[in-house]
Amino acid sequence: MDRKNKILVVEDQVWVRRMLLEALQGEGYEVYGASSGPEALLVAEEKKPDIAVIDMTIPGMDGLTLISKLREINLNIRSILISGNSEKKYIERALEEGAYAYLVKPFDISSLQNLIKHALAS
Amino acid sequence: MYYDLVKSNFTIIKDPTVFEDLFTQRSYKILDDPAVFVKEGSHIVVVENEAEKENSAGYTFTINTTIVTNKDGIAGIIIYCEDKGKSEKVQKDPSNRKSSLEENLAVIGELAASAVHEIKNPLFSIRGFLQIIDNTFAEDDKRKEYVRIMISEIDRLEGLVRDFLMLARTRPDSKEQVAVCELIREVAELYKSSFEKKKVKFRLQAQDESVSVCGNWEQLEQVFINLIQNALEAMEEGGSLDIVVSKTEEKVIIEVRDNGKGISPDAEKKIFSPFFTTKKNGTGLGLFLSKKIIEDHNGKIYFSSAEGKGTAFFLEFPIQGTPVDV
Numbered sequence: 001m002d003r004k005n006k007i008l009v010v011e012d013q014v015w016v017r018r019m020l021l022e023a024l025q026g027e028g029y030e031v032y033g034a035s036s037g038p039e040a041l042l043v044a045e046e047k048k049p050d051i052a053v054i055d056m057t058i059p060g061m062d063g064l065t066l067i068s069k070l071r072e073i074n075l076n077i078r079s080i081l082i083s084g085n086s087e088k089k090y091i092e093r094a095l096e097e098g099a100y101a102y103l104v105k106p107f108d109i110s111s112l113q114n115l116i117k118h119a120l121a122s
Numbered sequence: 123m124y125y126d127l128v129k130s131n132f133t134i135i136k137d138p139t140v141f142e143d144l145f146t147q148r149s150y151k152i153l154d155d156p157a158v159f160v161k162e163g164s165h166i167v168v169v170e171n172e173a174e175k176e177n178s179a180g181y182t183f184t185i186n187t188t189i190v191t192n193k194d195g196i197a198g199i200i201i202y203c204e205d206k207g208k209s210e211k212v213q214k215d216p217s218n219r220k221s222s223l224e225e226n227l228a229v230i231g232e233l234a235a236s237a238v239h240e241i242k243n244p245l246f247s248i249r250g251f252l253q254i255i256d257n258t259f260a261e262d263d264k265r266k267e268y269v270r271i272m273i274s275e276i277d278r279l280e281g282l283v284r285d286f287l288m289l290a291r292t293r294p295d296s297k298e299q300v301a302v303c304e305l306i307r308e309v310a311e312l313y314k315s316s317f318e319k320k321k322v323k324f325r326l327q328a329q330d331e332s333v334s335v336c337g338n339w340e341q342l343e344q345v346f347i348n349l350i351q352n353a354l355e356a357m358e359e360g361g362s363l364d365i366v367v368s369k370t371e372e373k374v375i376i377e378v379r380d381n382g383k384g385i386s387p388d389a390e391k392k393i394f395s396p397f398f399t400t401k402k403n404g405t406g407l408g409l410f411l412s413k414k415i416i417e418d419h420n421g422k423i424y425f426s427s428a429e430g431k432g433t434a435f436f437l438e439f440p441i442q443g444t445p446v447d448v
Contacts, residue, residue: 013243013247015243015244015247016243016246016247016250018247019246019247019250019251019254020250022251022254023250023253023254026254026257084238084239084242084243086284086340087340088339088340088343105242105243105246106242106245106246106249106250106276106280107246108253109249109250109253109254110253
């Protein structure tokens with residue numbers, strides 16, 4: 001049997017994290033939450049997620065630093081950044097630094113679900 | 123705008139005739155008898171800004187006092203101050219003029235910028251949970267309709283928050299040369315699927331593809347998003363939207379023309395006013411914001427419209443940052 005794909009959600013806002021976890025769990029993924037950069041690294045070491053959904057401004061380190069540190073753990077991990085900031089320069093930088101995609105909050109949950117499907121298929 | 127002197131924006135410092143605006147840190151001295159504060163009713167008082175003593179004829183405030191009593195007697199006094207702006211003499215001096223609207227906007231802007239992210243997160247979690255609930259109802263369930271209304275209302279709130287944030291940022295802090303055609307194409311790309319859905323023909327014509335204006339990319343992008351969105355909503359299926367970019371020696375002129383339903387004469391007077399909207403889901407800030415952005419770029423915006431035939435918006439920007447004569 002295929003193992004379930006694992007998704008790590010790094011978001012310090014408790015209800016946003018819970019909502020994302022539930023929405024993704026409903027899609028059949030195995031989900032893990034973390035509220036800070038360091039916590040995310042611990043979870044990633046242990047669970048080896050395929051996808052990380054990361055809020056840009058989390059305690060401990062910024063989203064971009066977390067992306068590169070997650071890569072040190074698993075080179076194939078795909079990171080989707082989420083943020084309230086819709087400035088073009090900000091988004092471009094995130095994509096240059098290795099984010100798979102960038103979603104501006106608040107977004108439609110189905111956009112995230114579709115992105116994850118794409119990321120897992122590619 | 124009303125201020126609650128006792129509880130919020132203003133605080134009385136030391137001397138009961140002097141109070142401070144917590145937003146601007148300016149302090150004001152009441153030139154009238156401070157006893158007005160304890161007289162119930164509405165009183166006009168003249169106050170003096172401590173920092174501008176020498177050239178100031180004072181500000182006028184309307185003070186509304188309500189005395190709250192309980193069975194033991196006076197429980198407290200609620201005082202509202204309505205800022206009437208500077209008194210006549212000062213307002214007539216153009217070097218000293220700063221409209222109270224502008225000051226109010228600056229305050230709103232500061233607040234919006236700091237509050238906006240705090241507002242976005244709860245909106246986002248509410249929206250997400252609603253979507254999860256939505257998936258649990260059958261298609262013909264009435265509750266599904268309610269949930270969708272809630273989601274669309276959340277989107278409207280989100281639009282308001284976003285527009286307020288834009289207002290907070292309208293002073294272009296970082297200006298660069300913005301390639302107008304590239305920017306318009308990028309915005310049009312966002313609307314590609316909407317154009318296709320509504321079978322709208324979009325055309326961009328430019329005398330000179332490389333024409334640029336000095337400004338802030340995000341803000342100008344917002345202007346075109348607003349104009350294209352409005353045009354799209356004003357058109358029936360199969361309409362056409364044309365943007366024409368031209369240039370003279372002093373200015374760049376951009377025309378955004380649709381063949382939609384046009385603007386009614388009644389609405390024409392109000393379209394740039396804040397919170398005026400003819401849409402069910404509009405924030406009423408789009409054109410107000412666009413006008414502010416363009417004016418902050420030393421440009422101007424105007425329109426001509428015929429009901430049932432269409433609307434054309436014209437934007438003018440100075441070349442090399444020289445103001446367009448208004």
